[in-house]
Amino acid sequence: MRFGHIAGDRMLDLVNTVAWRLGGPERSEALRTFSDVVDWCLESDLVSPDEAATLRDLAGRDATRAERERVHVVDAREKAYALLVEGDTEAAGGLADLYRTALAAADLVRAGDRWHWRDRDTDLSLPRHRIVRGLVALTQREDLDRLHQCEDATCGWVYLDTSPRRNRRWCNTKDCGDRNRARAYYARQKAKSRRP
Numbered sequence: 001m002r003f004g005h006i007a008g009d010r011m012l013d014l015v016n017t018v019a020w021r022l023g024g025p026e027r028s029e030a031l032r033t034f035s036d037v038v039d040w041c042l043e044s045d046l047v048s049p050d051e052a053a054t055l056r057d058l059a060g061r062d063a064t065r066a067e068r069e070r071v072h073v074v075d076a077r078e079k080a081y082a083l084l085v086e087g088d089t090e091a092a093g094g095l096a097d098l099y100r101t102a103l104a105a106a107d108l109v110r111a112g113d114r115w116h117w118r119d120r121d122t123d124l125s126l127p128r129h130r131i132v133r134g135l136v137a138l139t140q141r142e143d144l145d146r147l148h149q150c151e152d153a154t155c156g157w158v159y160l161d162t163s164p165r166r167n168r169r170w171c172n173t174k175d176c177g178d179r180n181r182a183r184a185y186y187a188r189q190k191a192k193s194r195r196p
Contacts, residue, residue: 008160010044011138015081021156034059034066037073037127046130054122069124080135099136102129152176
C-alpha cells in the first residue's frame with residue numbers, strides 16, 4: 001500500500017497524508033495529483049476499481065477541474081485536522097458547508113438491511129463528496145477522546161489510541177518511536193560524557 005493506515009480510522013489516515021505536518025520545510029504532501037487522491041480512495045475502499053478507472057479517464061479529459069478537486073480534498077482534510085486537533089470552529093463551519101454540498105449530490109438508499117449514501121453521478125467531485133461525508137462521520141465517533149497526536153516534534157500524525165492504558169506516544173513505534181528513543185539515548189550519553 002502507498003499510504004499509511006495506522007490511525008484506526010480511514011479518515012484519520014487521510015488526515016495523515018501529510019508527512020512531517022509540523023516540520024516546516026520538511027512538510028511533504030502525499031496528495032500531489034488527482035490520481036493520488038484516487039489511489040488513496042481505492043486503497044481506503046472509498047471507490048471501486050471501476051469507479052477509479054472512470055475517474056482517471058475523466059481527469060485525463062479535464063486536468064484543470066481534476067486539479068481543482070484535488071485542492072478541495074486537501075482543503076477538506078485540513079479543515080478536519082483543524083477541527084479535530086485544534087478545536088477550530090471556523091473549520092467546523094467550513095466542513096459543514098462542504099457536507100451540505102456532498103449530501104445534495106447523493107441519495108440515501110437501502111441495500112439489504114443497511115442504509116447508505118449513493119452518489120447520483122460518477123464525476124470528478126465523487127472522491128471529495130465521499131471523503132467529506134466520511135470526515136463528518138469521523139467527527140461523530142464516540143471514541144474521539146482517544147484521539148492523540150504523535151509526540152514527535154515534527155510528525156503531526158494523528159491516531160486513535162486503543163492501547164489498554166491509553167499511553168501510546170508515537171504514530172508508529174518503528175519510525176517515530178525508534179527515532180525519538182535513539183535521540184533520547186544519544187542525549188543521555190552526551191550528558192554523561194560531559195560530567196566530571
